[in-house]
Amino acid sequence: MDTFNTIILVFDSTVRLSVPLLLACLAGLYSERSGVFDIGLEGKMLAGAFAGAAAASVYGSAWIGLGAAVLISIALSLVHGFASITHRGNQIVSGVAINFIAAGSTIILGQAWFKQGGRTPALASDGSRFESITLPFADALSDVPIIGQIYSELLSGHSILVYVAFLAVPLTWWILFRTRFGLRLRAVGENPGAVDTAGISVVWLRYRAVIFCGFLCGLAGAYLSVAQNAGFVKDMTAGKGFIALAALIFAKWRPINAMYACLLFGFLDALAIRFSGIKIPGLFEIPPQFMQALPYILTVILLAGFIGKAIPPKAGGQPYVKER
Amino acid sequence: MAQPYSQLPRWVNYGLIPLVNLSVAFLVAGLVVLAVGENPLRAAVLMIDGAFGSGDGIGYTLYYATNFIFTGLAVAVAFHCGLFNIGGEGQAYIGGLGVAVGCLAFDSIFPWWINLPIATLCAAAFGGLWALIPALLQAKRGSHVVITTIMFNFIAASLMVFLLVDVLKPAGQMAVETRPFAEGASLPRLDWMIEAFGYTIRRAPLNIIFLLALVTSFLVWVLIWRTRLGYEIRTMGHSPKAAQYAGINTTKIIVITMMISGGLAGMMALNPVMGAQERLQLDFVTGAGFVGIAVALMGRSHPAGIIPAAILFGMLYQGGAEMSFEMPAITRDMIVIIQGLVILFAGALEHMFRPYISMFFGRVADSSLKAAPATTGESH
Numbered sequence: 237m238d239t240f241n242t243i244i245l246v247f248d249s250t251v252r253l254s255v256p257l258l259l260a261c262l263a264g265l266y267s268e269r270s271g272v273f274d275i276g277l278e279g280k281m282l283a284g285a286f287a288g289a290a291a292a293s294v295y296g297s298a299w300i301g302l303g304a305a306v307l308i309s310i311a312l313s314l315v316h317g318f319a320s321i322t323h324r325g326n327q328i329v330s331g332v333a334i335n336f337i338a339a340g341s342t343i344i345l346g347q348a349w350f351k352q353g354g355r356t357p358a359l360a361s362d363g364s365r366f367e368s369i370t371l372p373f374a375d376a377l378s379d380v381p382i383i384g385q386i387y388s389e390l391l392s393g394h395s396i397l398v399y400v401a402f403l404a405v406p407l408t409w410w411i412l413f414r415t416r417f418g419l420r421l422r423a424v425g426e427n428p429g430a431v432d433t434a435g436i437s438v439v440w441l442r443y444r445a446v447i448f449c450g451f452l453c454g455l456a457g458a459y460l461s462v463a464q465n466a467g468f469v470k471d472m473t474a475g476k477g478f479i480a481l482a483a484l485i486f487a488k489w490r491p492i493n494a495m496y497a498c499l500l501f502g503f504l505d506a507l508a509i510r511f512s513g514i515k516i517p518g519l520f521e522i523p524p525q526f527m528q529a530l531p532y533i534l535t536v537i538l539l540a541g542f543i544g545k546a547i548p549p550k551a552g553g554q555p556y557v558k559e560r
Numbered sequence: 561m562a563q564p565y566s567q568l569p570r571w572v573n574y575g576l577i578p579l580v581n582l583s584v585a586f587l588v589a590g591l592v593v594l595a596v597g598e599n600p601l602r603a604a605v606l607m608i609d610g611a612f613g614s615g616d617g618i619g620y621t622l623y624y625a626t627n628f629i630f631t632g633l634a635v636a637v638a639f640h641c642g643l644f645n646i647g648g649e650g651q652a653y654i655g656g657l658g659v660a661v662g663c664l665a666f667d668s669i670f671p672w673w674i675n676l677p678i679a680t681l682c683a684a685a686f687g688g689l690w691a692l693i694p695a696l697l698q699a700k701r702g703s704h705v706v707i708t709t710i711m712f713n714f715i716a717a718s719l720m721v722f723l724l725v726d727v728l729k730p731a732g733q734m735a736v737e738t739r740p741f742a743e744g745a746s747l748p749r750l751d752w753m754i755e756a757f758g759y760t761i762r763r764a765p766l767n768i769i770f771l772l773a774l775v776t777s778f779l780v781w782v783l784i785w786r787t788r789l790g791y792e793i794r795t796m797g798h799s800p801k802a803a804q805y806a807g808i809n810t811t812k813i814i815v816i817t818m819m820i821s822g823g824l825a826g827m828m829a830l831n832p833v834m835g836a837q838e839r840l841q842l843d844f845v846t847g848a849g850f851v852g853i854a855v856a857l858m859g860r861s862h863p864a865g866i867i868p869a870a871i872l873f874g875m876l877y878q879g880g881a882e883m884s885f886e887m888p889a890i891t892r893d894m895i896v897i898i899q900g901l902v903i904l905f906a907g908a909l910e911h912m913f914r915p916y917i918s919m920f921f922g923r924v925a926d927s928s929l930k931a932a933p934a935t936t937g938e939s940h
Contacts, residue, residue, distance in 0.1 A: 275706065319908035328644050328706050330908035332853060336900025341592060343893040348596035478710050485707065523726065529718035532711040536693070539703035548704075 240382070244389050246506050251394065252464060254502025255401045256281065256456045256473075260480035261487070261494045262401075262408050263452035267313075269412065269489060270445030271425035271551040276316055276331035277453055278477025279338030284309040284457020286342040289356040289468035290349065292461075296364045301462045306454030312338065313450030314443075321442045324555030335477075343470055354470035359462065366395040366463035395463040397455060404452070408491040421445055425549035428556040438556045456480075482535035489549065501531045568918055578860065578906060580913050585901040592897055596889045603883060603890060610882025611875035615754045617882065619764025622750075623831070625867075625874030626766075629773040630828035631852025632870050633780050634821045636861035638705075640784055641817040642797040647694060647709025648825040649849030650716030651687040655826025657720065658686030659833045660728065660738055660840035667745035675745050679834055680772070680827060687826015688819040690716065695818030699811040705818065713849075724842055737841040747835050765836035776827065777863035783820075793817050825849060847896070854899045857907040873899070 260277045267274040284305035292301025312334050319330040346354045359365040374392035377384040412418035420441055424431045428438045460476075461468040479501055486500075487493035508527035568577075590600035611621045631648045638645035645651075662682035666675050694708035721736075728738045748768050751761045784790040796803040796813050804810055832844045851873055858872070859865030873895070880892045905912075 275710070315904070319904065323909055323912050325908035325910060326644075327908075328646075329853075329857070329903060332646065332850075333900045333904035333908055336850070336896050336903060338900075340893050340896030340898075340900060344592065344596060344890065344897065347891060348889040475714060478714065481707065482711065523722050525718040525722040529715045532714045536697070536708055536711050536715075539701065539708055540697055541701050541703075 240385070242510075244385055246503075246510055248390050249506040249509065250499060250503040251390070251398065252502075253505045254498040255398050256460050256464070256476050257480045257483055257498040257501055258401045258495060259397075259404070259452050259456035259459065260477055261483045261498050262404055262491065263449040263456065264481055264484045265408065265412075265487075265489060265491060265494060266421070266445045266452070267449035268484065268552055269425045269549055270421050270442045271428060271549055271554065271556070272317070272320055272442055272446055273327045273553045274316065274331055274446070274449060275328060275478075275481060276312065276334035276338075277449075277480055278473055278475065279331075279335035280309040280312045280450060280453035281457040281460070281477050282335075282342055282471070282473045283312055283338040284454040285461035285472055286338075286346060286356070286457070286468045288454075288458035289359065289461035290346070292359055292364045293350075293357045293467070296362065298359075298364055298366045298462050301364070302366075302455070302458045305458035305462075306451055309454030309457060310447055310450035313446045313453070317443050317446040320555060321439055321446070324557065327553055327555075339471065342468070346468065346470070356461070356468040359466040364462075365466055366397060366459075368393045368395055369399070395459070397459040397463050400455065401459070402495070405491050405495045412491065417444075422549075425551055428551050432556070432558065438558075442556075453477075479531050482531055485548075486535055486538055488547070504530050568921055572917065572921060574860065577910075577914060577917060578858070580917070581905045581910065582858065582902065584913075585898065585905040588901050588905075589894070589898045593890060593894070598887050598889055603887060606883040606886050607876065607879030609879070611879035615759030615761040616764045617878060618757075618759060619751075619754055619761045619766040620878040620881075621871065621874040622770055623764055623766045623836070623874070624877040625870040626770045626773045626831045626835075627828050627848040628851050628855050628870035628873045629777060629867060630831070631825055631849050632855030632859060632866040633777060633852075633863065634823075634825035634828075634849075635852045635856035636859070636863075636866060637780060637784070637793075637824060638817060638821040639856060639861045640790075640797045641793045641813065642800065643698070643814065643817060643821075644706050645691070645709055645818065645821045645825075646706055646853070647691060647712050647822070647849070648828075648852045649845055649847070650709070650713035651690045651822040651825035652828040652845045652849050653713075653716045653720050654690040655683040655687035655823075656829035656833045656840055656844055657723065658682035658684075658826060659829045661686075663741045663745040663834060664738060667742040670744055672744060672747055676747065676768075676830075676834075679745070679830060683826045683829050684823035685826075687829075688823035690826070691818045691822025692815070695815045695822075698818070699814040721842065724840065728840065738839050741834070741838045745834060746838060767831070767835035769831040769835045772827075772830070774867070776824070777867055780824070781863045789813075789816070825852070851895075851899055854902045854906075857910075858902055 260281055264274055264277050287308040288301040288305030291304035292298050295301070316330050316334055319325040320327040343354045346352075346356060350356050361367060369392070371387070371392035374388040378388035412422060420431060420436055424438055424441045431441065432438050460472055465472070480498070483494060483497035483501055486497040504527060508524055593600040593603050611617050631652060634648050634651070635645055659679045659682060662679040663675060666678060670678075690712060691709070694705050694712055697703045697708050698705040724736050724738070729736055730739050750766045750768060750770060754761045754766070784793065792803065792808045792813050795806060795808060796810060800810060803813070828848060829844070833840055837844065855866055855869045855873055859867070859869040876895045876898060877892070880895050884891045
């Protein structure tokens with residue numbers, strides 16, 4: 237039974253750790269499917285986390301924090317859109333710029349406003365933080381072996397953003413593959429010329445895609461600072477935006493695959509936390525640094541074409557020029 | 561904007577437009593300073609004074625500039641080939657491993673002037689090899705070098721922590737670093753250079769690597785604009801298809817360019833590891849690889865632009881540290897914002913002001929034509 241408990245605990249932290257990846261990954265999915273590469277996921281998530289924690293601590297409401305996170309993240313998305321859609325600048329360069337602006341200004345503003353070395357004040361559990369939700373009957377069922385534990389430990393007891401993240405997966409699939417907007421969004425990422433010929437505005441479609449992207453990055457940031465942790469810590473995304481990007485490639489730009497990829501990377505993270513420094517008897521010790529690097533190594537191997545081929549949206553990274 | 565941009569004079573293209581972009585970047589940075597309740601003008605004065613007001617200030621400014629020259633050149637060389645190498649950070653980190661391997665092996669055998677070439681070769685080789693896999697994946701598999709170099713930055717960070725903690729750290733030592741290098745790996749300082757201007761230098765670790773950076777800049781200029789390889793790199797950057805038709809082996813060019821770029825980034829490690837700390841420490845790169853992106857964009861990928869851009873960022877780095885003593889609300893992280901703004905306005909929004917500027921010059925040209933219709937030597 238002890239092994240079973242450990243497994244449940246590892247899976248439980250897998251879920252918690254994969255949520256920010258999943259939200260950021262879906263964010264990138266909208267943007268990149270529309271043909272706008274976005275390596276600024278990291279920066280938007282970081283800015284969202286900071287704005288979320290700052291607003292939540294000042295106003296004492298997690299929901300206001302969430303709103304602030306989403307707003308600031310959408311604002312940065314619009315900067316990215318302005319540079320890469322309106323002014324046809326280099327999308328990668330613009331994304332890099334957003335990452336730096338977010339990294340620097342969260343520290344400077346945090347220090348200036350709260351004077352705690354770049355932290356925001358710790359959020360108390362009086363509504364200024366998203367609490368975990370206990371699903372119906374979770375307590376009653378917790379004594380039932382296996383199924384009860386899976387239900388009460390693994391499925392119940394997460395914050396609302398966790399459920400939102402996992403609901404966003406089928407929703408994204410439905411939007412992208414079952415609505416007219418989704419069809420056009422995918423088309424504009426493959427062949428913007430054809431979309432333009434059909435009389436649909438390429439620019440407005442792409443702007444909507446980056447706004448969706450900003451919204452989801454804001455949720456990811458708010459999850460980090462207002463739900464998973466109680467406050468913002470300097471550089472708290474710590475490369476999660478890039479892991480999300482890796483997951484997006486790993487998932488070949490598909491929403492359901494994205495969920496699996498994020499769960500896989502979250503699982504690796506959970507294992508690294510749980511088993512760091514534990515020696516496997518008779519075998520050599522797996523250094524924790526290897527576990528940390530594994531998502532990146534896996535992505536490189538994928539990109540090398542050893543695990544299927546990841547083909548990005550055809551018009552990705554290219555600004556659309558209407559007339560020539 | 562149906563009509564093409566009118567031809568602009570060279571000084572506008574290479575002088576005015578970058579200057580306008582930069583000014584906007586610094587203007588926005590000034591607004592951030594204003595937002596945290598400090599006076600931006602006073603901040604600028606404090607910063608310039610901190611960077612150039614004393615011998616140590618100048619020494620540190622040039623010391624940081626040395627790092628940024630190398631990483632800026634690394635990004636620039638890749639830009640000429642149409643590649644975006646974000647992996648300078650990781651390549652420099654692994655380059656530091658090369659420096660340490662070279663120095664730890666020979667520091668008690670040879671004098672510094674033999675150890676420096678060895679360490680330089682090791683640094684460039686390690687950095688270049690770290691760029692090899694992303695280069696091969698780009699050239700052979702078409703997987704985007706941006707993504708793979710980001711991944712390699714993280715892999716490098718993990719690898720270096722592992723190596724320093726488990727392999728390179730002497731047993732029984734607490735600090736995660738190698739043993740200090742011996743006398744033979746100690747590089748000459750350039751204190752005399754600062755003292756020649758009447759300043760005194762006490763702490764600043766400005767060393768001979770600064771001169772190496774200047775020489776390397778010249779060599780990069782020769783490579784890009786005066787050699788056959790450089791011509792092929794630039795052709796590839798302008799049009800991969802044209803390069804292919806011209807019979808240039810594009811796979812080879814991508815791999816060679818990325819390895820040169822990685823090698824240059826790796827050489828950055830000479831300055832902090834061999835020139836200043838004289839041991840290999842964790843996280844010695846401290847973002848210099850990323851500053852290189854801003855430096856290359858600002859310097860328009862030309863060594864003559866990269867050196868002043870690197871000195872400007874060295875000034876921000878050193879002056880920013882001094883400024884934060886006076887203005888505790890503004891820490892050195894301000895430079896990260898400025899870096900981001902420079903990348904945004906000099907890179908992604910490079911052409912934002914161009915239509916207005918060319919409109920202005922178009923009008924000036926029109927009116928001067930009307931004023932003097934006899935002098936129509938040039939056709940537009």
